[in-house]
Amino acid sequence: MQEILDTFRKDLYAGQKVLVSGATSGIGLAIAQGFAGMGAEVVATGTSQAKLDKIRNDPALSGIRFEHLDVRDRAAIDKFVPALDSLFVLVNAAGIVKPDNEFNEDAYLEVIDVNMNSAMRLAMAAHPLLKQSKGAIINTASMLSYLADDRVPAYCASKTGIVGLTRALAHKFGPDGIRVNAIAPGYHKTAMTQDLWSVPEYAGKIKHRTALKRWGTVDDLVGTCLFLASPAALYVTGTTLPVDGGYVNGGW
Template sequence: MTGELKGAEITAFRPGLFDGKTVLVSGATSGIGLAIAKGFAALGAQVIATGSSASKLEGLRADAELENIRFEQLDVRDNDAIKSFVATLSVLDVLVNAAGVARPVDEYSDDVFREVIDVNLTAAMRLAMAARSKLEHARGAIVNVASMLSYIADVDVPAYCASKTGILGLTRSLAHSFGPAGVRVNAIAPGYHRTDMTRALWEVPASAEKIAARSALKRWGEVDDLVGATVFLASPASAFITGVTLPVDGGYASGV
């Protein structure tokens, strides 16, 4: 399987579930977005994975295990670039808005606050609107990436919290706007998963153990834990589900 995804997050679904389907994943050069791109590719989709880093894209294109994923450079802050890029796609069945950044502490600066909102929230709207006609033609699906910080606070990242809370409202609004044409819009809300963004926490035993202890499952999430939920929300199994955000946090947000 493409990308070494071999666990239950993929084998729970029938092989070839997304054969003949085209999936676009933003923010897919690492972490959550890359895991999701691998998951759809493993289920037969033609996956276009975008990111802004030329060096990361070059490395991913050279990885033989990822040869079934098409990696493209796209700045999600540039609406004209998004429109031009989406226009090159002949069809589009699924859009996953996974692009995201956090700038701890610095987000109290006006410029940084606006940058984080732009990447995490406004870009999802840009991509959805650019892809709307193609998704309507396919009666497709959008899956946005929210966060457990859509529900709880982190004093160091006010813009991240605000942007991810905004994803909840955007998901509901787009579900009702796109729904009459048969397009479903949902979101996942990751918790503490081992990514580069959370490295400063999970590499320190005391903080890693404290976070695991609060979760119901007493462990950190891995990025692969997010694949099954995303695939489900884009699949026929969720044909009557729209406008919802599915927490994938091991019970962290509901813990004490």
């Protein structure tokens, strides 16, 4: 990640507070580390107490404040976010997937709630603070905002919804000086995708379809987020930026 951080000014986010949901592992944690590396005061949330307890003891992550927050709980969000006192960037990275189970209504609704509804809850709760700072929101869409996977209908629906929500919030919050964008990750090596990248046959097919002929890493998403929240992107809002190595527009 250091090579990515070296691209930016070291104090780019010094004195600014950044909130990242779903940040105890994978993409969310990498993004939290990226902002912390640029001097931001990062608050990272998750729901697993075991993960939180473990990660708080990691010396490499000492610059990040980890807190428990259930993004399905509107009352908890409405209490938690205003207590931050200030906020410059909100990153909605919380997400789950339940392959083959999402045709069950309960599982379907849970995935929609975590992946999409939580972004709306956090955005609305953060609005007053972001209005004061003229800050930014970064949502997490997916390549499945544009493609289909018949094993995960709720995941596809939620990530497609994030694209629309991003556009709508950009226009709603724009008059207040708040920019709202999203990233659309492709196949990145995380615990969520381990069933694919750990099987050579599947991993090879995915790598072959990308333009760069490799799987993504979580670090590949960090620079994009740092850019979208920065002064370099002051006239960028309402957009979803693919970070998929060319997977979506590739072919077999």
